[in-house]
Amino acid sequence: MARVHPAAGTGEVADRVRARRGGHLTPLDEALLHSEPFADGWNILLGAVRSSMALPGVLRELAICRIAALNGADYEWRAHAPIAHAEGLTDEQVAALRLGADTAPLEDDHQLVLAYTDAMTRSVTVPDELSAAVHKRLGTQQLVELTGTIAAYNMVSRFLVALHVGHAESADTSESTESEVTA
Structure with a gap:
């Protein structure tokens, strides 16, 4: 409630x-x-x-879903997993965004964005070498947009979790079945 x-x-x-x-x-x-x-x-x-951003939707939604998993924002996960699919992530790739999941199905760019998202969400501080790798791969504009997206959706998830917005007792981003996520 x-x-x-x-x-x-x-x-x-x-x-x-x-x-x-x-x-x-x-x-x-x-x-x-x-x-x-x-x-x-x-x-x-x-x-x-x-x-309104140049950041590819698939990378945006990958970051958003990972934030939802890291922060236990079930409502955010349920809202964005279908969008991640629509942006081009496969069922296996979306499943890889859950905590403790095998990330092998993710492509190199996905792995890089996942590591950047994890660093920003878990510790806020991003190692220099990781930031440099993202910058080299995505360029300045998309680095800024990815960083802003991660910051914004950490805000979203924290708001949702703190106020129990869309709270569902049975939802769990670390163990939900694919049918629960895409419903």
Whole structure:
């Protein structure tokens, strides 16, 4: 059960969020709308992360799903695993993003993004050699966008987990079956 009840979802900010979401509000939006300035800023930031960057969607969604697994953000996992599939990750590659999973199905770029995501999420500090490798492979713009995406979705996962948004007792990102993840 969520720790805050859903906000009414009326007004200009809610309308802007609905417009980005294709006409509806999610449980996350309904929690955020208790603070319209926060919800508005969140909507602008996450809208840019999701739709305005050069970072390939497959790398964005790989990072988001890994963050969800690392932080126990089941709602985030359930929302983004299908998007990761749509962006081109296979069932085996999505499964490899879970904690303790075999990462062998991941391609070299995926492994690099996974290591960068793990460093930023687990310890915040990224080793120089890892940052240099990501920079060399992706370039400056995509390094900045990947870093911003990881930072933003760590914010998302922490908000979701702290307030039990979309909390489902049976969901577990480390052990969920593929059918639970894509449902």
